[in-house]
Amino acid sequence: MKFELPVLPYAKDALQPAISEQTLEFHHGKHLLAYINKLNELVEGTRFKGETLEAMIRSADGAIFNNASQTWNHIFYFETFSPKGGGEPKGVLAEAISKKWGSFEKFRQEFSDAAVSLFGSGWVWLVESRDRSLSIINESNAGNPLREGHIPLLTFDVWEHAYYLDVQNRRADHIKGLWNIIDWNIVAGRVIKD
Ligand SMILES: [Fe+2]
Numbered sequence: 001m002k003f004e005l006p007v008l009p010y011a012k013d014a015l016q017p018a019i020s021e022q023t024l025e026f027h028h029g030k031h032l033l034a035y036i037n038k039l040n041e042l043v044e045g046t047r048f049k050g051e052t053l054e055a056m057i058r059s060a061d062g063a064i065f066n067n068a069s070q071t072w073n074h075i076f077y078f079e080t081f082s083p084k085g086g087g088e089p090k091g092v093l094a095e096a097i098s099k100k101w102g103s104f105e106k107f108r109q110e111f112s113d114a115a116v117s118l119f120g121s122g123w124v125w126l127v128e129s130r131d132r133s134l135s136i137i138n139e140s141n142a143g144n145p146l147r148e149g150h151i152p153l154l155t156f157d158v159w160e161h162a163y164y165l166d167v168q169n170r171r172a173d174h175i176k177g178l179w180n181i182i183d184w185n186i187v188a189g190r191v192i193k194d
Pocket of ligand 1: 159
């Protein structure tokens with residue numbers, strides 16, 4: 001079975017001004033589609049044909065890893081947002097964030113700083129470890145924390161293609177806007193259940 005471009009759970013203009021319709025058209029409709037098409041091409045005739053994206057992220061290297069991981073990362077990233085997003089998490093996730101960072105505001109600052117200062121292209125992640133502790137992790141290029149056994153809860157894409165059409169080189173301005181479209185119910189749903 002071939003991987004296909006998932007339909008976005010919101011209209012392409014629904015996340016404005018945090019992410020413009022034009023950026024979504026390119027980022028989802030062209031960049032993500034290109035990773036998916038490339039991956040379908042690459043796995044033909046290899047042991048990865050028919051495998052899940054997660055299996056490829058854990059054990060592939062080179063181009064198959066890059067395209068599988070970029071596919072997974074983008075789907076996860078786009079699924080996190082909602083035009084009704086923003087605010088702060090509640091419940092278990094809010095408690096875990098307070099336990100680690102003292103307050104949601106401190107967590108947000110540290111996550112934003114990590115995203116702004118990540119050198120080059122990559123992803124910043126909030127992850128949960130098996131011991132239920134939370135961490136912020138920077139990954140370069142197509143990096144994905146599943147590879148180190150962490151559970152991804154939230155990610156920001158800091159490749160320039162995620163924001164250049166909207167704010168050119170002002171990555172910090174883009175990061176600021178993303179907090180207004182995070183659907184914390186979706187993020188909370190990713191926390192490890194008993
Ligand atoms: Fe991207």
